[in-house]
Amino acid sequence: MNESTDGASAVERLSQRELHEIDAFWRAANYLTIGQIYLMDNPLLREPLRLEHVKPRLLGHWGTSPGLSFIYAHLNRIIRARDANVIYVCGPGHGGPAMVANTYLEGTYSELYPDVSLDEAGMRKLFRQFSFPGGIPSHAAPDVPGSIHEGGELGYALSHAFGAAFDNPELIVACVVGDGEAETGPLAAAWHSNKFLNPVHDGAVLPILHLNGYKIANPTILARIPKDELRALFVGYGYEPLFVEGHDPSLMHERMAIVLDEAMDKIRAIQAAARDGTGPKGERPVWPMIILRSPKGWTGPKAVDGLKTEGFWRSHQVPLAGLAENPQHVKLLEDWLKSYRPEELFDEAGTPARFIRAAAPHGARRMSANPHANGGVLRKSLDLPRLHDHAIAVVGPGAVKAESTKAMGGFLRSVMALNEKARNFRIVGPDETASNRLQDVFEVTERAWMETILPEDVHLGRDGRVLEILSEHTCQGWLEGYLLTGRHGLFSCYEAFIHIVDSMFNQHAKWLDACSDIPWRRPVSSLNYLLSSHVWHQEHNGFSHQDPGFIDVALNKKADVVRVYLPPDANTLLCVTDHVLRTWNRINIIVAGKPRSWQWLSMDDAIVHCRAGIGIWDWASTGTAGEPDVVMACAGDVPTLETLAAVQILRELVPELAIRVVNVVDLMTLQPKEHHPHGLSDSEFDALFTTDRPVIFAYHGYPWTIHRLTYRRTNHGNIHVRGYNEEGTTTTPFDMTVLNGLDRYHLVHSVLDWVQKLKGVRVGLKQAMDGKLLEHRAYIRAHGQDMPEIRDWRWVERDGSTTHA
Missing domain, CATH: 3.40.50.920 (Rossmann fold)
Known part of the structure; x- marks a missing residue:
């Protein structure tokens, strides 16, 4: 594989000190990653490695991990050099041991889990707990500080990243997209999120497409297509791709540093021009992205039992398996671990060396301690309007007809207006805000849109807080990222087609459930769905649009997480809406029709009825x-x-x-x-x-x-x-x-x-x-x-x- 310097604007070598610190941090993270996958004792190899030091069941994924840690180490340099506010979204969630390793080196892991201390005893516990009964999961789960994205199910990293960046003007979201993940439909649609990101009031997303060439047992598409075609693809998506390619660590460190600086300069220039008014009017900026091509299982065994391993799919999970049946693999494992020179990386007590700790940012600038990755810390309650100001006047049951969701739209308009300065509430949906009768929100905000706006267009604006794209996956991902970083929102969708995000719903429900057992995870705002255009009002669109089964999907989740509301009229719908916007750590599903229909309860009666629920x-x-x-x-x-x-x-x-x-x-x-x-x-x-x-x-x-x-x-x-x-x-x-x-x-x-x-x-x-x-x-x-x-x-x-x- 040739080393590439394609696209470099300047060649400024890292100082020897910087190169040493970054490389040492990376080696230490790799060592800790392998230790988590393999070891249950002898964490610093202070004695010859024996089979009893190795876990009986080897679980975890090595292949993507060295690339993830490489990126992490270089982002740390950027944060320290620029005092940048950065969080890390790890698309290849199987790289969980790498994410744990980096948070441990930063010290955050031990702060939150004091029993996993920064010494030999703590390292032993760190290794033993990974993918072990009573321990921690193998993915970048909620247990991992700094994570807002588990990544066990692929496809959602980029939409989560953009959701985190909306209305977060100082935040940069570094989003690593694996080349296997890049083949999924949700991820493919999410590249278009740049058409909705406004550099004036939003933060930035720096996508880092990590091409290591292989999935579990097959090559990946984007790693095999010609480079010019790859570049053209992302230029067509509206990005400026910057390439980092190779396998020699010293050259790759230098190249990554140059490209990251270039990307950060471009991001800051785009934001500065937009915010001071000197940039081009009405044009969407071309945001930078990085394409990192490195070997799968980088720095691991080149070959095992005569078969190619590094740079091939065999390094995807556990490159050295069957240690009990093949004792020479124990020696190979020991040599692999010693290749990182752990005696240089950890002192006598087993604490990371001072120069490694110096390579990490401090305090809340650490990506593992950034408050945006624990959004409940930043969450502020919404200002909500008075229910009676939006009530339908019902003097008796069946006295008047009204469009229930239109009344809800008026309520949401006031929510938008009351929280305009805070910019902490968004509505997402697949082209259905007006169809579901929520169009009154357009009196105070527009649909976000960074492309060309024609004179005949209505309710499109650069500053809009309604996000519409005909991809339910992207809508869901945006809203999840927005909520997990401390804000509030609503997802409006046709009932039959919310099934498109069944699996995303499942993943978010599992995330919330897991968070309930993690004391340092602060509660985040609830994920609220409005399912309208429902089964009984889809007679005009036919059988394909008639499906009320999302409720049944929801009921499979833990009771502490899920709520389902079926308001019979407008005033009960208003009460339910007011309630769900006040809740946290829940998934609330509201099913309500939009046609004019008879109204049954006054607002006072509706409040009493909804408080009881029945x-x-x-x-x-x-x-x-x-x-x-x-x-x-x-x-x-x-x-x-x-x-x-x-x-x-x-x-x-x-x-x-x-x-x-x-x-x-x-x-x-x-x-x-x-x-x-x-x-x-x-x-x-x-x-x-x-x-x-x-x-x-x-x-x-x-x-x-x-x-x-x-x-x-x-x-x-x-x-x-x-x-x-x-x-x-x-x-x-x-x-x-x-x-x-x-x-x-x-x-x-x-x-x-x-x-x-x-x-x-x-x-x-x-x-x-x-x-x-x-x-x-x-x-x-x-x-x-x-x-x-x-x-x-x-x-x-x-x-x-x-x-x-």
């Missing part, structure tokens, strides 16, 4: 003095509408029937209290749902979800759920409910099936409901819309009157 709607119930004949429960806006319509039919046709209406806003209340903090005790649940009466439950999503949440309750055998049954097409709104048996007529059917006292009237009423369903079917096929009695339906009070606003 409750009896006395105004909709009949015969409320004693136990009901049937409980009609509902969760979701359309299920609530259909339940009330069914109650109205039953009240008219079977006036003697005692009906209790129970509405659920917080889905987690259905779980037992010992399983979820919001859950109801058994006595509370029985008081609402009775112990022996039929419960007809109209639910927004898949019916089995309600059974899953309630299967241990006393009355579970009497709970009969109607919801989405994977039936859909392009049809009318009401027909969507009919196809899935969630409509008012099928709900009446269920009551007739399960309430014993109605046995004598079942046949006639069932025939009447069947007739209505046949009438509906014929009408929509003839007219292309729902029947007038469906379109014009409204709630009628018990005395037969309607409430007019």
Whole structure:
């Protein structure tokens, strides 16, 4: 491999002192990395290495680690020389031992974990704990100081980095992208994040594409394409690529130092010109990036058992395996460790040598101690508007129609305005802010956009705090990075397509769960989803847009992390929105429709209802003095509408029937209290749902979800759920409910099936409901819309009157 000096603006050799310090820091990090993978004793090789010093199970990844530590050591020099504010996003999360090693050398690890001290005993514990029962994970997990990105699942590093940089004007995010990670779809889309980064008020991202040539067992695409094609790719993405290539450490140190200085100079020049007004107006800057090409498993064994190892995929995980079966590998391991000359790197006590400690920045300038990588330290609560200032005036149930998410948009507009100076709140979404009726936010901010703006464009601006890109992965990554560095936000998405980020959701939930057991990790703002354009309002787009299953994905996570809210109208949606924006270390999922729909609760009633999360709607119930004949429960806006319509039919046709209406806003209340903090005790649940009466439950999503949440309750055998049954097409709104048996007529059917006292009237009423369903079917096929009695339906009070606003 030829050494390259391509793109150097000047050749200034590192001083011998700087070169020695950087190289020593790098060698020490490599030594500590190998020790974590292999050793459980004899950490400084003070005696000949024997098999009993080696872990019985060898876990971890060496291949990417030396490159990660090489970058880390050079960033330390930049931070010290420039007093730069830098955090490190490690895309190749398998390089976890390298990240731990660097944080240990900086001293941060021992400050946070005093039992892992900076001496021989601490080093022994550092080695033994890695990928060991009762120890730490193998990735750059939350346990690692300075990490905001685990990287176990590849593809999200760059979007996390840009999310961290938004509204952080002094922060530089060094983001290492592995060449395997670069093949993922989420990462490929994330390169476009530079089209949204404003150098006036945002920080900078320095992508470092690390090409070591191989994945687990295959070459990587970007490492094999011609260099001119590689350069053209990133020029096309809008970056200025700077190359560092080779294998000789001294030449690579010199080249990396030159290129890092050049990149930092370019970043500072871009920011200075934008902030003092001397830069070109209306043009997106061309940000620098670094392409580092170094051997996989750099400085490791060249060959093992006659097979190429360094610079090949065999170095990906554990280059020397099967030590018990192959004793000569123990000697190879010892020689490999001694090649770093640990006697120069650590003193007699096992403490890193003074010149190594001098190579690291101090205090909060250490990347492992930077407060932006522990965002809860910087988090400040949002200023929120008064709920009553945004309330829909509801003088009685069903008195007025409104677009629930539009009311939410007005609330979010005020959130944007109240926090304008703080710049700590953003909305992200895949081109759906206006579609989901949140467009009122554009009265106080625009969509962020650094490309050309045409005269006919609307709501595009350089300074916007709404981020829209048609990549759910990038939206999720941006918001996660933004939250993990101490800010607040909301992700608005069509319900069916939020599934695109199922795996990202899982990873973030695991991150939050792990953080709950790490005392020094301060709480960060919750990840809040608005899922609108939901399953029952996608009749125009058809079957492909009809899927409420994200709730079920969420319910697989720990109860302490996940919350699911199904507000039935605008005022309850406002209450839920206000609540979730005050929470931390949670993932909050709000499902709410956007069409004009009937409103049920005043703001005062909505506040009471949402605080409880569940409750009896006395105004909709009949015969409320004693136990009901049937409980009609509902969760979701359309299920609530259909339940009330069914109650109205039953009240008219079977006036003697005692009906209790129970509405659920917080889905987690259905779980037992010992399983979820919001859950109801058994006595509370029985008081609402009775112990022996039929419960007809109209639910927004898949019916089995309600059974899953309630299967241990006393009355579970009497709970009969109607919801989405994977039936859909392009049809009318009401027909969507009919196809899935969630409509008012099928709900009446269920009551007739399960309430014993109605046995004598079942046949006639069932025939009447069947007739209505046949009438509906014929009408929509003839007219292309729902029947007038469906379109014009409204709630009628018990005395037969309607409430007019």
